[in-house]
Amino acid sequence: MSMKVGQTTRDRLIDASYQLARRQGFNRTSVSEVMKAAGVTKGSFFFHFPSKESLGLVVLKRDREEFLTMIDASLAAATPLQGIERFFAKALKKHRETGFIGGCLWGNTALEMCDSNSSFTEIVVGVFKEWTAKMSKAIRAGQACGQIRRDLPPEVLAQMIVASIEGGIMLSRLAKKAGPLKGCLKMLMTLLQPIAMGRSPGEQWMPESKQRSIPHRQEKSE
Amino acid sequence: MSMKVGQTTRDRLIDASYQLARRQGFNRTSVSEVMKAAGVTKGSFFFHFPSKESLGLVVLKRDREEFLTMIDASLAAATPLQGIERFFAKALKKHRETGFIGGCLWGNTALEMCDSNSSFTEIVVGVFKEWTAKMSKAIRAGQACGQIRRDLPPEVLAQMIVASIEGGIMLSRLAKKAGPLKGCLKMLMTLLQPIAMGRSPGEQWMPESKQRSIPHRQEKSE
């Protein structure tokens, strides 16, 4: 299936496991399924990994590095708010590219494992903690330079952002449309805006259509 | 285990399946596990339900009615905003009572099934659609009477609320603390507030500590 050439057997197993776990979860993905997808036999599988669970943990660890690196790269923009916007755009792009199939490995694994498997949960908790911390730091910087409203505590705001994104991905995955996630991200940007003194309600939604940095290809449906 | 007396065998099976599925998901919950929890043997299980999946669907349908009824009951308050606040409080209370174990059946099932099992997904999609519609209606009413800021489209706002709650439940379930969900709900209430003309940033967070209607028992940790 995914069987890319030029990869080592180990890498192909990791890749196949990642793809399948993102769609079905780790529990429902059997060793045989991963083997078949990677074009490998059983003996080979257990030569590279002592157990199914250990492969799962390797998959999580690999994706963790990738994800945290992506966050840092996105947030390292000219201004904190631009960094956050870039991160939003990257996240939306990634899920749009996969057609909203599979969703977020972290959210999925969190809900699948967090009351049953502690090894998996430990890693997932760590990722969310780091993710939230990075967002929190960016928010604090944005508040310091007046780009982000100062009346909301950065830690809570960061947690809210992470929660909304996860929920937005979930809704977009269910609907197989970008709409829900895109809407959540747009609302988050609105929430971050400083409260302008003399601003009156009624004309804030999509105020300047030129300076938007979240790409908005038009959807075919909805 | 849960084996409450006075219930029919069928009800005990539904109950046991609900509890187990909320913690582990439907996939990881075996028929034998449900049988044991309900104090019933295999022959009896398949007398009442033609398959494991059919029991799962019954569980979902039962919880759907319960959940939608709860939403209606909560939103039917003196004012739209009070209704929304009551719904938030009810949701928080429910998850606090279960010690943030198991999370939301709908979010869990969404992520577990939505790219593999279409019967389950169909029900889940319906619940989220109805949930969002009910919130949307309350928001529109709140906007009409000036309780909720008018510059945000009610549909998007409703979707954002649902997404944040699901994400908040996820984070609270991971952390086994009320903090994340509570923070999300508080932020949502802030987001709903009308933009007061002369309000300046800096003193909005937890402004009046007396009129809060979301209960805030103090946490032992965090």
Add this chain to the structure above:
DNA sequence: AGTGGCTAACCAACCGATCGGTCTATTGAG
């Protein structure tokens, strides 16, 4: 009132398939 028959409800042995995992034999590059 007694009794034979019917059926909803339950029980437990059993089924093939598949699970995660082991083991031994074989391959092939250095």
Add this chain to the structure above:
DNA sequence: CTCAATAGACCGATCGGTTGGTTAGCCACT
């Protein structure tokens, strides 16, 4: 020749599901 890497037969356990048989309560008929 060596040994990392692969192949695939095989293992016990468990999966979802089936089957035949045993209750217990009710209903009809004498």
